Amino acid sequence: MSERFSRYSKSIIQERALPDIRDGLKPVQRRILYAMNKDGNTYDKGFRKSAKSVGNVMGNYHPHGDSSIYEALVRMSQDWKLREPLIEMHGNNGSMDGDPAAAMRYTEARLSKIASEMIRDIDKDTVDWVPNFDDTEQEPTVLPSRFPNLLVNGATGISAGYATEIPPHNLSEVIDALIYLQKKPDADLDELMKFIKGPDFPVGGIIQGLDGIKKAYKTGRGKIVIRSKTSTENLRGNKSLIRVTEVPYDVNKLQMVKQIDEIRISKKIDGIAEVRDESDRNGLSIAIELKKDVDVKGILNYLFKNTDLQVNYHFNVVAINNMRPERLPLKTILKSYLEYQRAVITKRTKFELDNVMNRQHIVNGLIKALSILNKVIKTIRASKNRKDACRNLVKEYEFSNKQADAIVKLQLYRLTNTDVTELEAENDKLSQNIIKYNNILNDDKVLNNVLTKEFKQIQKDYGNSRRTKIENQVQELKISKNITVPDEDVVVLVSHDGYLKRSSVRSYKASDVNENGLKEDDYPIFTAEMSTLDHIFMFTNKGHLIYRPVHEISDAKWKETGEHISQTIGLDDDEQIIKIFTFKSLKENGCFLIATNDGYIKQTEFSKLLPGRTYRSHAPVYEKLKTSDARVVNIKYINNNNKENKVVLMSNIGLATKFELSEVSINGAKTTGVKSMDLHDDEYVANCQLINDSDDVAIITQRGFYKNMSVEDIPLASRGRRGVQVLKPLKKNAHKIMDFIRLIPNENDFKPIRIFTDRHRYHDIIPSDHPINDRQSNGSALIDTSSEGKPLKMKVINAELLSDK
Known part of the structure; x- marks a missing residue:
């Protein structure tokens, strides 16, 4: 098998897929040109049926399928693929939209005038001949190729272990370089590039990246950027139109127009009104009509980056040189061609x-x-x-x-x-x-x-003038978010069970607030009116951060459920989103205060939690938990406007400690932090709050007792202390703190607090309806745990929208 595959590989490398350095032709192309010339099917005579030419080639020289021969013949006639077509064709020979040519029984073909230069002098013993596949005729191993076809028309092909991608060039430029190299055989690449500026594509366009061209000419490999030629036209009513008159080489025009139209339909950018292909017999023309007062340059940059209006072209200059496939620099190609022409x-x-x-x-x-x-x-x-x-x-x-x-x-x-x-x-x-x-x-x-x-x-x-313009540098495409995302006001909802959605304000206002599409035992943990340009950070109790730009959240009507976070990011079954923050930009200078139930606390800078490349499918760690049982209990955002300078923590057994915020060190995302509270076995931190001395706190216990208390009753201590008792100790059925929250005097007095229970019930109260108790009090009975369930957590809510700022 090894021996046979080696023979097969050698065959397709040398005799099928790669061009010869001397005439720039693959065997099938060479046989088509030779057979048509022998048959008298030349430019100075009438056209003949393509099927006749294909039959001659297949019957005498190329024992392969007629479709592959016809496709090669058609490609040599396509003036958007070849810089100097070698075949003239009557009839449908395909299009830039990827349409196939008509069947060979319908089309007619003959050699073009320049193809006669490929054949000229073949009858003067200029090339070697070999028997054809059945030894009935002789065929040339190479054509005289009186012009440098390999560079002028380029080549593309894939064989076993080798591929080639050679772009077309300008005939006049290549000949000037050949004449110069004849006079100065020691000329270096810079001298040759004074004549050959770079590829010259039949469809024109703009090449960016002179360094890429030079590298390709030096090594045979390189990358350039090919950009469409565009212009801007002004329309009535402050509207604009982008006119595309030249597209990158080998781009399917129909697919490119579809790409642009899909962007318009899906509203990936705001501002495209209509896309039309207005190409006709007079030339290529694509009209991209824009809406009133839009950023034309921004939209064009987005289209360059996200559609085939701009593509990367990779040189891979491989050809057969002395029966061997080689990657060839420009000078080697020119020298080999000159030597071959001298021999001819x-x-x-x-x-x-x-x-x-x-x-x-x-x-x-x-x-x-x-x-x-x-x-x-x-x-x-x-x-x-x-x-x-x-x-x-x-x-x-x-x-x-x-x-x-x-x-x-x-x-x-x-x-x-x-x-x-x-x-x-x-x-x-x-x-x-x-x-x-x-x-x-x-x-x-x-x-x-x-x-x-x-x-x-x-x-x-x-010879003819250059069609492709060359620019030295590759332009960096900067895309403003104002272009890619329309600035719209929406209402964002995140539920306890992990459902996300954004709805238009119109849909929200047209519906009952409680008709939010959630399951019966699910409830919102975040609802806010935001802009589509905003950013949302969702922190889970297991130390993972989920980031979403608002415009990427699934758009749904208010009465619909939305998407579940597990559709894109896999979270554990017992993992919950516990805190949500929204930001206008990703250039904030603040910090997050993060506390865990096993007694650790830290500050992490906003810049350390910026989303990475894989944020859509991967939730990065913002808190490294010490044990599998550890959980994050609270996160607070601290910015320059923050006036709270004290940290209060309470443990489940009713102990509370207070210390300066400055005692909490700033750490990275994947760290645990420092000790916040001294805990014993079976003890844990119920919650952590950032407060001022003038604030109050509201406490809820497992028995459904509620208590308001002044923060001044908690003495200031150092970080890591055990704390003081804030509940009255009982010998039997002692109270345990489930949660506590901050109350700002004269601000939260009339805002309701919502208490959530383990039976998916909630209980709303007004804090000002309850007195301020001393430190040794257990408060008053509020929730009947036998009917409503055990309290789990509390939240301050607004009348209409609930938001964490």
């Missing part, structure tokens, strides 16, 4: 010299015969037949066999004095040609002059 001219000159010398030999014989005409006629008349006449002439007058044969064939009207004069003139001309041909063969300088003259003639006949 040398072989052609030898062929012509032989012909001229043979003809002169005949002419000398005829002149000699006419000088002794009577004797020659007498000898011929005395001969028995033609063969005997030739033999007698050779014997009696020392003619050669070729001369004698020519004399015998001489027609009577040639036996005039005029004809002798013509023969002598022809002999003089032949002598001059012999001298000329010998000079070419014996003097490299003369040979180079011949080659230069022929190059210049091809340049004159077929």
